[in-house]
Amino acid sequence: RKEVEQDPGPFNVPEGATVAFNCTYSNSASQSFFWYRQDCRKEPKLLMSVYSSGNEDGRFTAQLNRASQYISLLIRDSKLSDSATYLCVVNDYGQNFVFGPGTRLSVLP
Amino acid sequence: DTEVTQTPKHLVMGMTNKKSLKCEQHMGHRAMYWYKQKAKKPPELMFVYSYEKLSINESVPSRFSPECPNSSLLNLHLHALQPEDSALYLCASSPVTQETQYFGPGTRLLVL
Numbered sequence: 114r115k116e117v118e119q120d121p122g123p124f125n126v127p128e129g130a131t132v133a134f135n136c137t138y139s140n141s142a143s144q145s146f147f148w149y150r151q152d153c154r155k156e157p158k159l160l161m162s163v164y165s166s167g168n169e170d171g172r173f174t175a176q177l178n179r180a181s182q183y184i185s186l187l188i189r190d191s192k193l194s195d196s197a198t199y200l201c202v203v204n205d206y207g208q209n210f211v212f213g214p215g216t217r218l219s220v221l222p
Numbered sequence: 223d224t225e226v227t228q229t230p231k232h233l234v235m236g237m238t239n240k241k242s243l244k245c246e247q248h249m250g251h252r253a254m255y256w257y258k259q260k261a262k263k264p265p266e267l268m269f270v271y272s273y274e275k276l277s278i279n280e281s282v283p284s285r286f287s288p289e290c291p292n293s294s295l296l297n298l299h300l301h302a303l304q305p306e307d308s309a310l311y312l313c314a315s316s317p318v319t320q321e322t323q324y325f326g327p328g329t330r331l332l333v334l
Contacts, residue, residue, distance in 0.1 A: 144320065156312055156325040157265065200264055204320050209255070209278065212264035 116140060117203050117213035125219045130191045134216045136201030137183045145204040146177055148186050150197040151215065157200055160186075191220045225249075226326035228313050234332045237303060243329045245296040245313030253319045254296040256288060257312040259328070265312055271296060272319050303333045 119136045126132050138146075146163040161168065163175040163184050174187040188195055201213035226247045235241050245254065253272050257265035270278035271290045279288075285307075287299040296313055310330050314323040 147322065154310075154330075156327050159322055159324070162322060209267060209270055209319055210323060212266075215264055 116205075116211045117201055119199075119201050119213040119216045121214055121216060123217040123219055125221055126191055127221050128191055128193060130220075131187065131189045132191060132218065133188075134186045134199055134201075134218075135183055136185070136203075136213050137181075138201075138203045138211075139182070140203070140205050141179075141182060143182075143203045143205050146175075146184050147202040147204070147210075148173075148175060148184075149200040149202055151200055152197050160199070188218075191218075193220050193222060196220045226313055226315055226324055228311075228326035228329050230329055231327065232330045232332075234334065235300070235303065236334055237305075239303075240299070240301045242300065243298040243311055243313075243331075245298075245315075245326055246294055247315040247324075247326075248294055249315065249317075249324070250293075251315035251317050251324075252293060253316045253321075254290065255314040255316075255323065256286075256296065256298050257314065257325075259310045259312055269298075270319060277319070300331075303331075305333050307331065308333045 148160040149157040150160045151157045163177045167176045172189045176185045198215040198217050200215045229244045256268040259265045268282045269288045274290045285302050289297040310328045312328045313326040316323045
């Protein structure tokens with residue numbers, strides 16, 4: 114079983130739609146969690162850290178469920194500029210970052 | 223300033239060449255990383271430096287040789303690479319290991 118799993122997509126959604134991504138991780142000792150976005154031929158950029166209590170940043174909401182070992186990202190009112198690959202990242206104590214395979218999102222006009 | 227810079231942006235090299243990739247950050251971060259990323263795949267960790275000491279080497283072939291001359295600089299020396307080593311090489315830094323990592327724009331490497 115892979116350490117971090119994501120649905121690769123692609124998710125094709127119209128502008129204004131709400132879309133949700135899930136990510137599961139296998140190591141119950143994982144300490145910290147992040148969502149990064151990566152545009153084509155660019156470097157990954159931090160979108161948001163994921164906290165146990167859940168957190169929101171504008172149109173983006175991240176949730177962590179430690180019992181079920183998954184994290185989620187919700188994007189409301191999708192914009193064309195949200196089209197990217199979304200990488201789930203889990204930081205295992207002593208093992209640094211483990212990247213999921215990424216979920217590709219295309220927001221269509 | 224949350225910037226990590228990398229040079230060169232692009233590099234084409236033959237299998238007998240020796241070249242170096244450079245990475246620099248001035249955020250006072252004490253952890254720096256090299257990743258390799260192939261098309262449509264996530265980044266794969268290669269090396270981790272913590273307080274200028276190599277702390278993780280993810281079984282990378284010896285034709286890749288990292289160097290950390292000081293806390294702001296990270297180099298990756300390349301020698302006798304293979305065509306399958308062609309990829310995007312990303313540098314990242316974080317305040318200390320296990321904290322949020324910030325990535326540079328990468329060096330796109332083509333080995334002929």
